[in-house]
Amino acid sequence: MSTPIRRGALCILLAGGTAGACDPASFPVAIDPGHTPRQPGAASARGIPEVRFNDELAAALVAELAKAGFPNVALTREPGEDISLLNRSAAANRRGARLFVSIHHDSVQPRYLSAWEVDGRRRFYSDVFSGYSLFFSRDNADPASSLAFARLLGTRLRTAGFVPTLHHAQQIQGEKRELVDAWRGIYRFDALVVLKSARMPALLVEAGIIVNRHDEPSLREPAQQRAFAHRIALAVADFCEAGMVQP
Template sequence: MRTIRRALAWLWPLLLAASPAGACDSAGFAIAIDPGHTRTSPGATSARGVPEVQFNVQLAEVVLRELRRAGFEQSFLTVEDQAPITLPERAARAEAQHARLFLSLHHDSVQPQYMSDWVYEGRAQRYSDRFSGYSLFVSARNADEARSLRMAELLGAEFRRRALAPTLHHAEPITGENRPLLDPALGIYRFDDLVVLKRASMPAVLIEAGLIVNRADELQLDSASFRQTLAEAITAAARQFCDEAPAAPAGVAVRSKASSAARASPAAR
């Protein structure tokens, strides 16, 4: 026993020195996962006729599960069961639950001039195979623009590390697009008037996971394995962001595990 104690006494300073100074307190770092759209405002329609909100909800559930598995126990969904909610209310819910980061999850489309007609399972649908890939949006009107951009950079790096490529079509000089492209390599755009981003009181990023109007992309985005890849990338970026984050403001209460679990049921731009 004395020998073991001596060994531990020798190892302990080394273990402390090896621990990163900014190690993330993930248990107390609440992340708001905002699944875009609702039943009554379902968003874009995929090449095979599926409303965007279904893709958003499915991805949000996997992301939430992966975040909690990684120790982000206080993470939560802003919307449950695709229930009606306004855009400002999404941001307000994140603030009310002391979120330190706001991530809005979406699936992308294109402008009407790029769409074509086809028939899928006997029904006329619209599609566009011209563009493919993810995109990330930040707002200069967010309460913490600099750290919003930092989170977008971390997300882009994790997506690229997994061989995902960004789409650059939102920078095209056409009606409905023409968004400032901040980082072409990482697929980061500025879109100042996105309500959920500019109303969020914490760093916020909107993620377009891919183009559901692209027939090949839709199949990939609808696969459990690809949702898991996206969730792991988002979680890895969140971990790095948390490591870099300043301490929580004084007086901000951390919810208990019990109260967190009570809000854990899966939900629904």
């Protein structure tokens, strides 16, 4: 069941922000479904491309934002469309988005992968790690607000029972990300192109680890997608109400 949106409930997390009346109609949001059909991202434990997970969750998020009263929401790309990373943020910049949320699903480093057979094909999985993660860039136009939104979202996810994965902070090749907030699952990753090229607060969300055989099916369940998307919508409403971003 969806939780009613409590306006301004988490404004204390936004140091320096001034809470005020939020006008969702004048708060455009850009939703970026990660990857494309040509560059589909990670393959799940059962061989489903990440881009399919991203498109489904992005659609659920658009619907949840509409329910929350945010009608001005645009995808950076439509399902099946190929678009570069810079063109994604450029589209959000042109539309005057006040917040940029990039939707992804996670994998692990090759050392953690094992092989198994699915429908006669060799696939790769890892059940070692589970959970979501949030990434912001200090090279973004507004890193303070980006981190503030990450804290709002992390709090919404944790209080709803979602748990972050901390494996991106491991001191191994391909990881070594700065873990800014372990409880909320927030990392700093300055080089992420869509975040640093956005002219508004921006966050990349890894909603779950699709190579985990136990997590993969639930990440495609509509009810689970709606529950996760609902928490993002709550955090967007909190952020809007806090008045962190000025028009």
